[in-house]
Amino acid sequence: MEIQRVAERSQRVVVEVEKAIIGKRNLLRQIMTAVLAGGHVLLEDFPGLGKTLLANSFATALGLAFKRIQFTPDLLPGDITGGYVFNRASGEFELRTGPLFANIVLADEINRASPKTQSALLEAMQEYQVTLEGETMLLPRPFLVLATQNPIEYEGTFPLPEAQLDRFLMKLSVGYPSPDEEQEILRRRRERQQDNVTLKPITNAKELSEMREAVEQVYVDPDIEQYMVALVTATRKDSRIAVGASPRASLAFLKLARAWAVLDGRSYIIPDDVKQFITPVLAHRLILQPDLWMKRNAAQDVIHKVTSAVPVPVIEV
Structure with missing residues (x-):
């Protein structure tokens, strides 16, 4: 794919996401950059600034499968990777994949998970695979983790190990909107008469792979x-x-x-x-x-x- 076509496609993705995320053009371009570069992003900011909406909107605009994981201290590795479950009807164990088997995974409040669960996520982020019952399974490609953490709440959290932090391509902050941008958020919500913002896919997994190949040139x-x-x-x-x-x-x-x-x-x-x-x-x-x-x-x-x-x-x- 030619560079100009990749730029045009990427611009359309950013514009589509801007229908949901207002006044954050540079941030959206930075995340689109991470998508093209094939790296994970850590979003550290206060609650209510649209981090979850941002991840979901990008998944929709990119035409990729999206899963959200709410990290808690009692979350187990099997809760995110999945595992084998016994089916009484067939008398056999069946594999039920977890939320890691998606193209874009939102790891919400990632620092609330225990180190044991973090280790399972670390394998997925670095090796693009998970290990279940000694069997290695590849994750869908492209695979991207958008993780969030709150910079002001430390009670009940587990600081991310340096090895895991190093796997994030970059750390970004969303930031508060300006008064005019916040009023624009209210105006759009009033006009569409519902909370959900309807977005359409601009590209897909196959085309995104071609876009990434262009970056390598x-x-x-x-x-x-x-x-x-x-x-x-x-x-x-x-x-x-x-x-x-x-x-x-x-x-x-x-x-x-x-x-x-x-x-x-x-x-x-x-x-x-x-x-x-x-x-x-x-x-x-x-x-x-x-x-x-x-x-x-x-x-x-x-x-x-x-x-x-x-x-x-x-x-x-």
């Missing part, structure tokens, strides 16, 4: 590759950071920058494609020194100071 200048590596390496040398970003961060920059360039209809990336993903890629991958844990926005401040010292390459277009 985007040219990356060696100087920009070096810039990506330098950003990640800088986090490993700063005294305020106890543990820096892993090579997955460099790969995340590469995947996201390529996909963002495609959204803009370009077959090459520029430094700005990388710069705008610095915080989304690095914020959840760094472990700061203990004296910074209680400071608000400490991670963003450290990231800004560390990465601003990295020289940006000049590329001739």
Whole structure:
């Protein structure tokens, strides 16, 4: 598929989702970028900002199967992977797949699940498979996890292990709407006379796979590759950071920058494609020194100071 066609298709998906999610164009483009790049997204924000609606709307616009998992402390691995159930009529065990067997899975309040359940989800996120009774089963492709967590409630939660956080391509925040945007939400609800927003599919799983193949053809200048590596390496040398970003961060920059360039209809990336993903890629991958844990926005401040010292390459277009 040609780059321009991918850009046009992606734009139509974003516009369709905007019928339900108002005033968040850049956020929607970032999530569409993750869809094209083939990575999972962690949404961390307050309740009521439309995180669930966002995930459901993208699934509908992309024409993909969608499942929602409400994570709770008593959730078991079998509740999300499924398992074998004895059928008395046939006298045999039958497989009943869990909600992980979908294209887009919303892991709602992911940090409320126990580590045992998290481990089952980790296998799905990394290997795109689940193991049931010693048998490995592949998940549908494409497979994307959109996870949410509340940044203010810590009672009854289990902090996500660093290995799992590292599997998320990026962490995003929805944010509150402006007063005008919030009034627009009320106006649209009043006019449609129902809560549900009707969306139509713009693409499908097969076409999305072709769109992802087009992203792989985007040219990356060696100087920009070096810039990506330098950003990640800088986090490993700063005294305020106890543990820096892993090579997955460099790969995340590469995947996201390529996909963002495609959204803009370009077959090459520029430094700005990388710069705008610095915080989304690095914020959840760094472990700061203990004296910074209680400071608000400490991670963003450290990231800004560390990465601003990295020289940006000049590329001739």
